[in-house]
Amino acid sequence: MIRYQKLFILCLVVFMAVSAGYGAQERKKVIQGNDLFEQEKYDAALDKYRDALTSNPESPLIEYNIGASEYRKQNMKPHWSSLKNL
Numbered sequence: 001m002i003r004y005q006k007l008f009i010l011c012l013v014v015f016m017a018v019s020a021g022y023g024a025q026e027r028k029k030v031i032q033g034n035d036l037f038e039q040e041k042y043d044a045a046l047d048k049y050r051d052a053l054t055s056n057p058e059s060p061l062i063e064y065n066i067g068a069s070e071y072r073k074q075n076m077k078p079h080w081s082s083l084k085n086l
Helices: 002-021 024-038 042-055 060-072 076-084
Strands: none
16 A cells, blocks of 8 residues: 555656646746836747747737737737737
8 A cells, every 4th residue: 555655656746847847938938028028129029929829829828918019019900819819
């Protein structure tokens, strides 16, 4: 019985470690995009957000950030299409 508990705990730890690493690149790109957005570099921010979107195409946060960047560029058509996906 103890052997199975140890095996279960080991599997759980491995699963948590893999889960923590998954999406790290996506988060990094979103943070970089946010920094660029604050610097009013909207085109560069859009590039980072779109790169992050390839990792997680159903992320409402990334879609919102894309829409906000397009809005700031006053490019309304892509803005509405990004926000309607939310």
